[in-house]
Amino acid sequence: MYLGNVINTYNVFQHFYPYFNEVDMDWDKELETALHRSLKDQTEKDHIITLQKFTAPLKDGHISVHRSNSEVFVPAIKWEWIEDELVITRVKDKNSGIKIGDVVTKVNNQLSENYFKEINSRISAGTTGWLNYSAQNLSLSGEKDETLLIEINNKNFVLNRDQKLDRSDNNIRMQEYNYKVLDENIYYLNLSTIKMDTITALLPQLQEAKGIICDLRGYPNGNHDLISHLLKEKDTSKAWMRIPKIIYPDHEKVVGYENEAWEMGTKKPYLGHKKIVFIVDGRSISYAESYMSFIKEYQLATIVGQPTAGTNGNINPFTLLGNIIINWTGRKVVKHDGSQHHGIGILPDIYVSKTINGVKLEKDEFLDKAIEVILN
Incomplete structure (x- = not known):
């Protein structure tokens, strides 16, 4: 069973993974290593670790290997x-x-x-x-x-x-709030939790705000229509999401891609004239990176923090023997100008790193920098 799981995993990625050109690895060699490891696996836990090590070099942040309904x-x-x-x-x-x-x-x-x-x-x-x-x-x-x-x-x-384990707990104190009015009439929006209806209701206050901080250290809560209030002109990028049309094995003679995009329009009131700051870090993945691709491409805000996860595209799960599930990325996503996103992510305009002293003082150094940008 363990050998079969390794071989099936190999084949799924060998024929359908869209990012082999972006990662530096020898997939056949990784197969050989995984087969040798699987022969020594004594328990299901051993086997899951083998599959994790096998898929790690693919550098796909969507990949997870877990047993169905397992608790951590x-x-x-x-x-x-x-x-x-x-x-x-x-x-x-x-x-x-x-x-x-x-x-x-x-x-x-x-x-x-x-x-x-x-x-x-x-x-x-x-x-x-x-x-x-x-x-x-x-x-x-x-x-x-x-x-x-x-x-x-x-x-x-x-x-x-x-x-x-609560994966939604980001250990960021300010994220206890959906939104908060800070000193100097700066509005803080927690995009991981705030709903678009709430943002819409806040639009009159946001028009009068000194600045707006959008915290995307997490996963958006369906609120990407905020982008339309930041755009001055209609979005023109139409091919940054690409579904590969695969007919033959081993990625030979790929027919092409089915191109997709959000094609965002503009909405009133226009907030793009305000001082806007987005906060991101390494946990900002997938949908968050689609969101941030507009902020970066159209220069809609100052981005502070750390590079995002460098993984975007729809998740494709498959199930192996033993009810082991592997998630992975099946759709190819590039930046709006067509350049590589995978393994790079959205880069901040201003880098911020945590300090031990800041942790001891329970400071949010990313938020502090965002406030500083608006005030200066």
């Missing part, structure tokens, strides 16, 4: 690599003895960097930002009540994985 549990902390250190960024158990800003030097008796090297080898990611974001979750994940041993300041802490 994590301990009551969050962590993140900041300034080359593994830093605690949230502590839900105030009696744990662990503080926000603590540096984790070892995980399960391994140096933190070695522990994450193995975790990263199981993740398919187009950009470093998506790799780091995915690793934050995968590194903490496990079975219910499975323990995790960490070392902080030469002291060991045993953590229990007793909480279900």
Whole structure:
């Protein structure tokens, strides 16, 4: 069964994956490695890791390998690599003895960097930002009540994985709000949660705002019509989403592509004359990148933060024996000028990086920079 799953996975990507020209890898060699690994797999968990390692070099942030209806549990902390250190960024158990800003030097008796090297080898990611974001979750994940041993300041802490993983929890305090009026009449919009109806109702206030901050560190909540209020002229890009027409095996004689686009119009009131800032980072993927492609192409706002995930296009899932599901990207997406998006993403105009001191002070350094841009 394990060998069959590897071969079937190989064939799906070999014949239908649209991004082989964008990734530097030898798919046949990866097949050979995966077949050898699968012969040694003793458990379903071993086999899922084999499939994860097999698909990781495809650099497709949509790829996930998981068992249908499987539950994932994590301990009551969050962590993140900041300034080359593994830093605690949230502590839900105030009696744990662990503080926000603590540096984790070892995980399960391994140096933190070695522990994450193995975790990263199981993740398919187009950009470093998506790799780091995915690793934050995968590194903490496990079975219910499975323990995790960490070392902080030469002291060991045993953590229990007793909480279900909530992938929607971005660990950003301001994202508790759908929107908020900040000092100086600056409007903050959390595009991960705010509905377009709410934005529409706010349009009179947004017209009078000193500036508007749009936080897209996450996934939009169907509110991309906001773009129409930022466009001065109708969108003219018509071919940035491309469905490959595949007839023959091995991508031979591809007939062409079925081109698609959003073809956004303009809407009143026009907000493009305001100071607009969009915040993005490595977790901004897929639909978020479609959204941001308009902001970048038409220069509708200043973009602050980090490069996005570099993965866009509809997800195509397939199911292997053992009820193992693999998601992947089946549609090809390029930038509006036709250049490569995959593995690059949307690049910010102003780069922002977190600092350990900022974490300790519970500052949102990305939001602080966005406010600074508007005020200056």
